[in-house]
Amino acid sequence: MKRLFRSFFELLRPSFKSCRICGKVVAETMREGMPGYTSYARFVSAMLCRECCSSIPWIEAGQICCHACGRSIPCNDCIRLPTSELIRNRSAVRYDDGMKELLAQLKYRGDEAVASLLEALMCPAFEHMTSELYRLYCTHKNLAKYHPRELMQLLQRGGPNQAAYVWDALTYVPVSSQRAEERGFNQAQLLAEGLAVRYGLPAIELLNRIRDTPKQSFQSRKARFQNTEALFTPAPDAAHLLNQLSLKRNRQQSTPTNSTIRILIVDDIYTTGSTLRACAKSLSGTVIPVEVYSLAWARG
């Protein structure tokens, strides 16, 4: 009864909402065909006003210059460090001043409402990455045996079906227990969990951060690499979890040989990549063979 009343009064409530970035009341959202519209904006167009929506510095698939780290400008870092356990990174946006402000609002002010916006911003990059990998790995599948409707769903680029096929699990970059206590949350975890719910994937904790490092954002490039050496260890039950994922994959494919599992690490920002590389290194140290990819919200 109470619920009925509530839903009735919801109907009577004026339905205006405010922009998640600038806080103004949204008069008109970005729609298809408007100037400045990109298909990337479809996930966030309901949350933002037109101006904010068109000011987001997307890294579109065509702009990617470095295929290792997903940067939109030619990148010397990846040439300097060619071999790494981290196979590929993609980022959703460039880290400009507006995005910096947005991340600070989440990380330092603690406005957790921003996390859902960041998560929505990551969706296009996630889907693009997923469909790319799907084309790479999964085209050998016999498509004829699928029902046409299932096939449609399967071929929907980067949608939940492809995601479930490509990824075995999402994980996130951990924060130290001291930072977690101080901040109350792990922003990478919020992002990973949001994506996991949206695409029906498991988000699991696989890593631990052993010590607290000084904040990476105050460090030089060299110091960052030194900082992250042996910073992460697999979580106590990581081996067990990975094993289970591997078994699950075997069951699905009914081919007992290939038990390599694909894991996506989610982080908020990729600057030099030292953190994500260290994470990938410690993840691939376990007995189960893993392929580690990463998705960062912003590329610094």
Added chain:
Amino acid sequence: MKAWIYAVQLESGIWQAGASIHSEVTQLYWLDEDFWDGVMRREVRFNKELEKAADCSVDSVPFPRSDCLQNEHQAMCWGRSSQPLGIAVEAAERWNEKYGSRRLEKQQIKPLLKQMLEHVWNEHRAREMKEKNRKVTFFNDDARCMEFSWLAAGQAESGSERGLLRHAQGQVWAAAADAAVLVLQGRALLHSEAHDLLAAAGAALPAGASWDALLQLAAHQGRLRLCSAIAAAAAGRRRGALVRALAWPRPRRDCRCKRCGSGAARMRRTPCAACGRMCAYCEACLGMGRARECGLLVLGSPAPGREPATAVPVAASPAAWPAPHADQTPIPLADRLRHWGLSPAQLAAAGEALRYIEAAPSPLAAADSRPFPCYQKIAARIGLHLSRSTYAEPEHREFLLWAVTGAGKTEMIFPLIESTLQRGGRALLATPRRDVVLELDPRIRKAFPGRSVVTLYGGSSQRWEAGEITLSTTHQLFRFEAAFELVIIDELDAFPYLGDEQLYFAARKVSKPGGARVLLSATPPEDLQRAANRGNLAHARVPVRYHRHPLPVPVLLRIPGTAELISRQAIPVKLIQALRKSLNREAQLFVFVAKIRHVEPLCQLLRGLLKNVMIDGTSSADAERTEKVQRFRKREIRLLITTTILERGVTVPRSDVFIMDAGAGLFDAASLVQMAGRAGRSGDDPFGNVYFCSPDKTRSQASAVRQIMTMNRYARKHGYLLRKEGS
């Protein structure tokens, strides 16, 4: 953050529960006799110094202490695992409420504590479940471990080396805690803010101690209070005599932010890594740091019943608040106000306000100012005698200074501040807008040269300083509690804060019990106007400007709306004539429009029609706003088209005001009065012109005109206006 819950025996049979953020200090304080002796010794010495300084006897209230130190092995019931702070504090408080005055057997303590803790946990759990839109379930049942154990008291080893060490430690730590208390006085700070303040104040940290330890020690001494920033509180005031008399329905306990007073609607529950449960934070005051349910809030006001032991004479209890000039011969008000150079209307109002704030707080006045006195009368008539304790609300001492635009409000508050400072109190002047704070700063410093003035706003360099006069934006009030004897709120109806409960909550919170609040406004909100007219709110009106000429009464011009003018590219002759007339009398013209997008087109249109006149437009979206206003002041721009951003706080001599679309919904009566108040402010041109341009006459326009005319009539009746020459 997590805290431990415990119970100790104070005197035979009476037990007290508490929550501790630093287990070591709590155990030392209650269980180690030597440490306690050290703390006490320091206290005695401190009181002696205080007596010497204040030249009067300070009655020291002995600290509560554990009674069963001797020959007991089970002195303290200690929660084995730490609980989330909010839960621990609430459980301890409610345990004290329920069992604090009862005699209990020792074997009862453990089960009762456990029962209360479980009860609080269940309530919190239920509140978590109630939240909608929860995606992730995040329960950590490990945190619910509710085992208690008994801790034994340490025997006094007065002679031994260890005993001496503990004694010395007690003395040093207590001294450091005293220093911390001094700095924290009157503040309400989050955990990290408190650490910042203590570090900024340069307080010395004794070896082995942490800030938390000192805070906890001071809390044990009752000199400050540690609580969670968001706590469950009975929702709202109980309204209605019947509800109060029957105590039914029982008040719901809802989450409430202790800094800004926001209710459950502004809370957001997220899984918290610090306490391991779904824990709420306040979205309303997020800009001032995050207040969490498991986050510590340090209140720098002494616990109830412990006020006399407070360290500083300034902060003595309200009873010790000296009557004004009690020892001197009373100086007449007029003489005291003379040196401020006020006009007769200002004098009268300032005198009245001064009398009000200097009067001893009387219980009668409190009863009158309660919003619903009629209920009480009805209750008395039908024979319901409500006990006074049901009205245990803090006393409201509010005074409304209702002064027209350009009346010289700032000059009128100087005597109030002066009086408060003379009596040894602290004064606060708060205003919603940051630029107003910056503008007031030099004026206050000039008026009170010998006094310390602290200016607080977002990014202020004086953030952690304390002074006799505090100037601040209203947001900064969240960081204070029971700190000021006089609180003045300027422009309380400024746009974003109109009807904002937070502002009233903050103003009430920062004033000391018995302190007065003075609200300044040219256009008070409806409810305050009504309360003033009914006599429920003490107030004084200043109906005339300092130059003693009447306010310009708006003229209504019936012309089409601005959007239509722009689309037709034509301006009615009536408006053009009025504009020309104003330009010919060498006035500066404000043209207010309702929408930012009308500024530019109207600018173009008027430029075409009025040649040789410098016309420009500005709005909140304009980066060169400040420069344009400067140029307007210097008469380089003659006609400025603007939105409501220049509605208040701008004084341009010899100016006329045109309000386009005066009937638009955006302009309510208050903002119309404010905009009309831009005209005729200076002494050499007191007769400005004000035009409301609108296709129709709306209620807000009529109300604005009526308000202005009422004020003029009131002024004429009281003889505040200058006599016209010749009459």
